[in-house]
Amino acid sequence: MLSKLIYQAFFEGSARGSAQEVGAGQRHDILRKGERSPYVTMVIDGWAASYTQLSHGPRQLHTIFLPGDLCDSGVSHTGVLDYSVMALSRVRLACLPRELFDGLTEGHPALARAVWRQELLQAAMLRQLTTAIGTKPAHERLAHVLAEIFLRMQARGYTENDSCPFLITQSDLAELVGLTPVHVNRMLQLLRRDGLIVQGGRTLRIPDMQRLLQVARLDPAYLGLGKVSAPEEEPDPRPMAL
């Protein structure tokens, strides 16, 4: 769940001129492993992802950051990033000086809790992803991540009925679920043939979420979004841009 509180902190920071809005080109690193970034970073627009890369080897994506997500809130406590973050699409970021952020959370317990919760939610998502990669066949892994992304976008009001912007390539998906791009392609075709997803341009449509969740063998309770049901009324409209 996107925390209004966190969003507001960045909004106010911005109003006071302390938050920087930054445009990052497509497919570039936003944060790099080993850095001690002086800012706390939030995705405002577009998608990003954290990953680790084996030396000269393949990458593994861990978390897809959607608009409203913090990319590095935990770093204050550990000192140094143990992962990198890259832009998956064109991205707009808000960067709040870390001391300022830490000050805000100290003075505002509800905000601190909201940050905590985001961190724990990301951990829960990672547990689910690990489970998918470790135990599920390829098409189920894909059903899993597609459903998860859709539901997260929906909770923030970025969906329209059963369709949702989809800003990620098949190669990215491959690096997320631990497969090759070729195999991802074939399995997506399978899901399309079964009518579980409809993909056109930069859009993903999910005609029957329940069925997709069933295929993915996924109970989305861990996302903390409450009931997941047929496309009804939308939740809140998308939050105001910075």
Added chain:
Amino acid sequence: MLSKLIYQAFFEGSARGSAQEVGAGQRHDILRKGERSPYVTMVIDGWAASYTQLSHGPRQLHTIFLPGDLCDSGVSHTGVLDYSVMALSRVRLACLPRELFDGLTEGHPALARAVWRQELLQAAMLRQLTTAIGTKPAHERLAHVLAEIFLRMQARGYTENDSCPFLITQSDLAELVGLTPVHVNRMLQLLRRDGLIVQGGRTLRIPDMQRLLQVARLDPAYLGLGKVSAPEEEPDPRPMAL
């Protein structure tokens, strides 16, 4: 790194009669998904692991809990466990009433930070595990988890020279790294033939950690243990038992 502070909190709780020491048999659930456990649980002796299980499907282990580890510190913030925890060996647990624990952390910022750090360390380990499962071949995954467990045990003073208690079965390893027990068996034989590990009874010996880390393509910096080098002097002796 095992936090003395956290350990002490439980020790004092125990002295005041608020911490329960519990023996849990081998291979049984300690905490179950969906519960709202009224206690915060620490492993005192033996090994445990968090996992998620697909309905009637295979399990995926996420985190191996060694003596001194908290199993469910994050639950206070989210309300409900989204994973289960089971004993891998005979286990002794310390259980501190959750309100008491929360009270302690509120009144003691250094303790709160220590708990935070443990949670973030577990998240970092999970990222590494996910990367291993998603991108590394079987023998490297095993080298990875064996090295990690050894180093964590070493940091707590549970190793002697190059050998370390090893309380986990090949089936457990399989569920940890996303393979079948049969394949784990074969790959362990491979590691043994190459002299990377020596396994006897419930003991694991790692004659050359650097070489094992190289095979695993693993930089253990994320464990926050400082230098990892040839077997020299031991760190602290094992902490007192409850």
Added chain:
DNA sequence: CGAATAGTTGACTAACGTCAATACTAGTGG
């Protein structure tokens, strides 16, 4: 000592990876 759990082996299968060529699409500059 005997039952249950854990480890080992072999033959066979299936899922996924690799390589390489070909289409498609979107963004770019003339």
Added chain:
DNA sequence: CCACTAGTATTGACGTTAGTCAACTATTCG
């Protein structure tokens, strides 16, 4: 507006890793 280009998607033939099934051995624990 069109042609060019680079990234992305798709296809096919084939190779390899890891899974499956099933038996058998070794160990642990009561």
